Amino acid sequence: DAGVIQxxxxxxxEMGQEVTLRCKxxxxxxxxFWYRQTMMRGLELLIYFNNNVPIDDSGxxxxxxxxxxxxxSFSTLKxxxxxxxxxxxxxxxxxxxxRALFFGSGTQLSVL
Amino acid sequence: EDQVTQSPEALxxxxxxxxxxxxxxxxxxxxxxFWYRQDPGKGPxxxxxxxSAGEEKEKERLKATLTKKESFLHITAPKPEDSATYLCxxxxxxxxxxxxxxxFGTGTRLTIIP
Numbered sequence: 001d002a003g004v005i006q007x008x009x010x011x012x013x014e015m016g017q018e019v020t021l022r023c024k025x026x027x028x029x030x031x032x033f034w035y036r037q038t039m040m041r042g043l044e045l046l047i048y049f050n051n052n053v054p055i056d057d058s059g060x061x062x063x064x065x066x067x068x069x070x071x072x073s074f075s076t077l078k079x080x081x082x083x084x085x086x087x088x089x090x091x092x093x094x095x096x097x098x099r100a101l102f103f104g105s106g107t108q109l110s111v112l
Numbered sequence: 113e114d115q116v117t118q119s120p121e122a123l124x125x126x127x128x129x130x131x132x133x134x135x136x137x138x139x140x141x142x143x144x145x146f147w148y149r150q151d152p153g154k155g156p157x158x159x160x161x162x163x164s165a166g167e168e169k170e171k172e173r174l175k176a177t178l179t180k181k182e183s184f185l186h187i188t189a190p191k192p193e194d195s196a197t198y199l200c201x202x203x204x205x206x207x208x209x210x211x212x213x214x215x216f217g218t219g220t221r222l223t224i225i226p
Contacts, residue, residue, distance in 0.1 A: 004155075031212055033213070033214075042216055042217070042218040042219065043156075043199070043201075043216040045213050045214070045215075048212065048213055050212070055212070056213060091155050091156075093155075095212070098203075098211065098212035099144070099161065100146060100158045100161055101146075101156075101158070101214055102158060103148075103155030103156045103157070104155050105153075105154055105155050106154075106155050
C-alpha cells in the first residue's frame with residue numbers, strides 16, 4: 001500500500017494568498033483527519049471526516065480555513081487568505097474503524 | 113478536556129543504556145492510548161495501541177505499558193537508529209461525536225549516542 005499521500009511537500013507563499021493542501025488517504029479507510037504541528041503547540045486536530053462527512057471541525061482556527069472531502073480518495077484543506085501565523089506542518093491521516101491513525105509525510109507551509 | 117503530558121521533553125542516552133519515557137493522561141474514559149515515533153521531516157509512525165490497564169505490547173527494543181493514569185515506553189539496549197521523537201496520544205469515549213479523534217502530547221525527543 002502506498003500509504004497516505006500529501007501534496008505539495010513544501011509550500012511557500014505570501015501573506016494574503018490562497019493555499020490548498022491535498023491528501024489521498026489509504027484505500028478502504030473510512031476516517032480522514034487533518035492535523036497541524038508547530039513547535040509551540042505540537043499536533044493539533046483541525047477537522048476530521050467519516051465516510052466523507054465532516055464530524056468535528058471545532059479545531060479549525062477561523063473562517064479562513066476550510067476543508068472538503070468530495071470522495072473517499074481525496075480531501076483538501078484550504079486557507080484563504082493565508083497569514084504568517086499559519087506557517088506550520090500540516091498532516092493528513094486516515095484510519096479504519098477509528099482505530100490507529102496512519103499519517104502522511106506532511107506539507108511544510110511557510111507564509112511570508 | 114482530554115490532556116496528555118509527556119516527560120522528559122528530551123533524553124540523551126548512551127547506546128545500550130535502557131530507560132523509560134512517561135505519558136500521563138487525563139480523559140473522561142479511555143478508549144485507547146497510542147504511541148507513535150516521529151523522525152525529522154516525516155509524519156508520525158504508528159507503534160502501539162493499548163486499551164486497558166495492565167496491558168503490555170512489545171516491538172523489538174520497545175515495550176509499552178499502561179496504568180489507569182499513565183503509560184510508559186520502555187526502551188531496552190537502545191541503538192542510534194532508535195533516535196526520534198516519541199509521541200503519546202489518547203482516544204476518549206465521549207458523547208455523541210468526537211470519539212475518534214486523538215489528542216497528542218508534545219513528545220519526548222530521544223537521542224542515542226553511539
